[in-house]
Amino acid sequence: MGVNAALPTAPARQATAAETAYQRLKAMILDNLLPPGSQRLEAELAVQLGLSRTPVREAMLRLQQDGLVTVTPRHGMRVQPISAADMRDIYDVLESLEPKAAELLARRGLDDAALRPLAEACDAMEAAIAAEDRPAWARADEAFHHGLATLCGNRRLSAMVMQVWDQSHRARMFTLAMRPLPARSTAEHRATLVAIRAGDADGAREVYRQHRQRGGAELIALIERSGLAWL
Amino acid sequence: MGVNAALPTAPARQATAAETAYQRLKAMILDNLLPPGSQRLEAELAVQLGLSRTPVREAMLRLQQDGLVTVTPRHGMRVQPISAADMRDIYDVLESLEPKAAELLARRGLDDAALRPLAEACDAMEAAIAAEDRPAWARADEAFHHGLATLCGNRRLSAMVMQVWDQSHRARMFTLAMRPLPARSTAEHRATLVAIRAGDADGAREVYRQHRQRGGAELIALIERSGLAWL
DNA sequence: GCATGCAACAACGTATGCGTTATTATGGGG
DNA sequence: CCCCATAATAACGCATACGTTGTTGCATGC
Numbered sequence: 228m229g230v231n232a233a234l235p236t237a238p239a240r241q242a243t244a245a246e247t248a249y250q251r252l253k254a255m256i257l258d259n260l261l262p263p264g265s266q267r268l269e270a271e272l273a274v275q276l277g278l279s280r281t282p283v284r285e286a287m288l289r290l291q292q293d294g295l296v297t298v299t300p301r302h303g304m305r306v307q308p309i310s311a312a313d314m315r316d317i318y319d320v321l322e323s324l325e326p327k328a329a330e331l332l333a334r335r336g337l338d339d340a341a342l343r344p345l346a347e348a349c350d351a352m353e354a355a356i357a358a359e360d361r362p363a364w365a366r367a368d369e370a371f372h373h374g375l376a377t378l379c380g381n382r383r384l385s386a387m388v389m390q391v392w393d394q395s396h397r398a399r400m401f402t403l404a405m406r407p408l409p410a411r412s413t414a415e416h417r418a419t420l421v422a423i424r425a426g427d428a429d430g431a432r433e434v435y436r437q438h439r440q441r442g443g444a445e446l447i448a449l450i451e452r453s454g455l456a457w458l
Numbered sequence: 459m460g461v462n463a464a465l466p467t468a469p470a471r472q473a474t475a476a477e478t479a480y481q482r483l484k485a486m487i488l489d490n491l492l493p494p495g496s497q498r499l500e501a502e503l504a505v506q507l508g509l510s511r512t513p514v515r516e517a518m519l520r521l522q523q524d525g526l527v528t529v530t531p532r533h534g535m536r537v538q539p540i541s542a543a544d545m546r547d548i549y550d551v552l553e554s555l556e557p558k559a560a561e562l563l564a565r566r567g568l569d570d571a572a573l574r575p576l577a578e579a580c581d582a583m584e585a586a587i588a589a590e591d592r593p594a595w596a597r598a599d600e601a602f603h604h605g606l607a608t609l610c611g612n613r614r615l616s617a618m619v620m621q622v623w624d625q626s627h628r629a630r631m632f633t634l635a636m637r638p639l640p641a642r643s644t645a646e647h648r649a650t651l652v653a654i655r656a657g658d659a660d661g662a663r664e665v666y667r668q669h670r671q672r673g674g675a676e677l678i679a680l681i682e683r684s685g686l687a688w689l
Numbered sequence: 690g691c692a693t694g695c696a697a698c699a700a701c702g703t704a705t706g707c708g709t710t711a712t713t714a715t716g717g718g719g
Numbered sequence: 720c721c722c723c724a725t726a727a728t729a730a731c732g733c734a735t736a737c738g739t740t741g742t743t744g745c746a747t748g749c
């Protein structure tokens with residue numbers, strides 16, 4: 228699952244009722260237990276989660292801020308569907324931000340220990356390709372992007388990447404089965420990591436930009452071709 | 459002042475108490491009526507705004523999401539200071555996102571009527587330079603960036619730009635008086651608009667990227683040189 | 690004089706109650 | 720049979736109340 232978008236020092240929220248409501252609802256949305264278009268009232272979710280309306284309301288507002296739902300006064304929250312146009316917007320954002328993250332990370336000159344999450348994600352992706360295990364590949368892919376965002380050292384940038392990443396999570400999961408095994412993507416991730424390790428900021432940025440551009444175009448074409456207008 | 463960061467269809471919130479609390483507190487922060495570092499308790503703000511704690515609390519949480527304050531359980535909200543490092547992060551984000559906005563806007567091929575806010579902002583900037591009116595220049599600058607973000611057609615991107623723009627508002631205001639008249643910036647804005655009008659997406663992006671890079675570097679150097687560690 | 694433990698208090702998180710408002714149901718007219 | 724007005728009702732925004740928890744001040748001991 229994603230990560231909360233706190234700034235500038237991640238506050239490591241404790242287990243307040245509002246926080247658990249947020250986490251649980253967010254997980255339900257990302258896991259498609261609350262499919263796009265579904266609506267839920269405050270009181271309804273309150274009984275379901277065994278809480279009062281207050282913390283549930285707070286969670287709903289946070290999810291709205293995250294762009295995962297819209298809250299309308301007498302209709303509760305509605306899980307936001309993602310259209311092909313939305314995916315275009317999201318990938319335009321990612322094409323802008325993620326290459327910058329790669330550049331910043333390369334410039335930081337972290338040692339191998341610090342870059343280990345990325346290396347492990349690359350290993351896992353390659354293993355998943357070999358085993359033709361798509362769910363495992365998707366998890367490793369998320370781990371790589373998550374690691375890139377967190378390690379780049381710019382909390383604002385990383386929070387923004389995570390936000391749109393979460394918004395597009397469902398769409399990626401749906402299309403995963405429809406795509407050929409992403410062997411090329413895997414190689415591009417590895418190449419990015421090599422450039423980062425070498426401290427080649429421009430190289431890392433450009434390799435990654437091409438990866439994002441190609442991947443985004445492929446995904447959007449797939450969505451449009453398959454008639455999956457709303458996810 | 460800034461704009462709220464709603465997605466994906468701006469909900470045009472009505473005048474609920476929580477909304478007015480949010481607007482008023484945000485304005486107080488951006489206008490430096492609540493200076494960085496100041497702390498306010500829920501109950502304190504509630505009596506000041508003539509409301510109960512509930513809507514004030516909601517506003518505080520939204521401001522925290524915006525990165526303008528941090529909320530700590532028994533210390534209320536604390537207005538977030540901006541360091542030189544923060545400004546670097548913010549300008550890295552803007553350097554990534556705003557050129558993309560210029561590119562997207564150029565690609566949209568809007569007519570002169572639709573681009574009027576940008577043209578007017580350019581005119582106002584040039585007039586302000588001629589009159590050596592820095593506050594007027596700052597307002598026109600904000601109008602240009604606001605227009606660029608809103609007109610580019612990507613709500614997510616625009617919300618993100620506005621968010622960091624608001625975060626850096628105070629810092630820009632403080633340094634405005636210390637900088638030479640931004641004549642060059644003004645010319646760069648005009649050049650961007652020309653490229654957008656011509657539908658030259660790559661040109662608009664690159665002109666704008668250079669503008670952002672130069673402007674950001676100047677501002678950060680100024681902040682560091684002047685010993686203004688926290689704004 | 691300084692540290693430590695305890696007690697009083699203050700702030701908050703959550704629950705609940707109340708008034709407002711939009712939606713839905715109902716009944717009468719066209 | 721459909722449409723509109725009106726009434727009933729449900730959902731919500733805000734206020735308030737309550738229990739919990741962290742903080743602060745004070746007293747006591749070293």
